[in-house]
Amino acid sequence: MAQKKLGKQTVKLENPPSIISTYCIVGPKEGEGPLKDYFDLILEDDLWGEESWEKSESKIQNETIRSAISDAKITENDVDYLFAGDLLNQIISSAYSARQLQIPFFGLYGACSTMSESLSLGAMIVDGGYADYTVCATSSHFSSAERQYRYPLEHGNQRTPTAQWTVTGAGAVVLSSNGNGPYVTHVTTGKVIDLGIKDANNMGPAMAPAAVDTIVQHFKDTGFRVKDYDLIITGDLGILGAEIAEELIAKEGYDISQIYTDCGIEIFDNEKQDTHLGGSGCGCSASVFAGYVFKEIKARNLNRVLLVSTGALHSPVGIQQGETIPGIAHAITISNSK
Template structure:
């Protein structure tokens, strides 16, 4: 019997796992943005001494996990599972990171929803009594994502205003069965929602319906309302997707406008940094959560947060065959109280 499941798609944890430490590494552009003081390490260049952008991204994820472990006063031997993923084919960033760490590994792919996906599965493993300490991580890199999903950088394609800037960054959380919080108290696992968007430069519109669906179901399953949260934040819808979410949530009877924003809006100054609709990528919600949100919770400025990492399950192979771009969104409630 699923004793911890409530409603349609939500789990309420009996023994909420504690997030005992986090770490973030970002690229130079992210380090010039509004959240620069919340990141652990800002790179001076986007290769970090590596031969390629892909190798740089793998190093970023590896070092973020190691740093989170160290900040938690733990060793790599203390970590029983690693849950991580990224945007690249065959999640190579995460697999090569796991190769270096030597930790039992679950490789995940949820596109830009992967941070919430990893937190969800890590929390389930701990609350289920299968482990005491796990690492959850993800990463993205502007240059690796652009040349895989859209065009070679050398092509110099002009970006429309609906386009977003893939975040160069890696974030990691260490979850434990013990600790003083913040705690993961609920998760709501999303369904794939496909609004039929085919424009690879309009990810916000492609993902927004999935966010709307997951947030609505979360409220129905838990009985929570927007007033129960200090912050409701999606992963990387940017300005375009955020406006869609606000409008459609009002139609469903939920005015989230007073407490809602998006990680892709928080991480960049879109006007000064020319990021058009905002940030995107796995690393977007990863560094905003593990940097800004986590530290604001530790300082008591935020006490209860609903993080909804959003993902566009975009395959160039399929979109070139005329297919649309499915969306997914996973919600995680993080609270300073159990």
């Protein structure tokens, strides 16, 4: 019998793991945005001394994980499991990062929902008594994502008005069976939702229905009210997707307008930085959570937060074959109290 299950899709953790450290690294453009003071390391260039964008992304993720472990005052040998993924084929950024760490590794693919997916699984493993320490991480890179999903930068293609800017960055979180919080207390696992959007340059509206489904189900499963949260933040819906999500959630009876935002909106100044509808990518919610959100929770400016990382589960092959774009969103509750 699933004793920890609430409703259809939520788990309440009986022994909530504590977040004992986070670390995030971002690229130069992200470091010029509104959250620049919250990031642990801002790169001077996107290649970071590597020969390719892909090698750079793997290095960014690896260094983020190592730094999070170091800040937790533990060693790599203390970590029971690493949960990580990214956007590239066969999650090569994470696999090549993991081969340098020698930590038992679960490779994940949830597209841009991977940060919440890794935290969900890492938290449940600790809560279940299977680990004392887990590391949850993900990354993305503007140039590697453009090369895979759209066109190499050398083409000089004009970006559409609905386009978003893939974040160059990574975030890593260390979860522990001991600690004084903040704690991961609830996990709401998303379903794949597809309302038929085919435009690969319009990710926000493609993912928004999945975010709505998960957030509404979270409220139904847990009995939480909107006022029980200080912040609800989605992963990378951007300006248009966030507007759609907020409106659809309101139609379900939950007015989140006073406490809701999106990582893709917060990470860039869209007008000054010309990012169109905002940020996207695995590194978007990863760096915003590991930087801004976590530090605001630690400072007690926020007490309970719902992080809802969002992902578009498409591929270039699927798009070329006329497939629609499935979306998914995973939610976790982070609180200063158990």
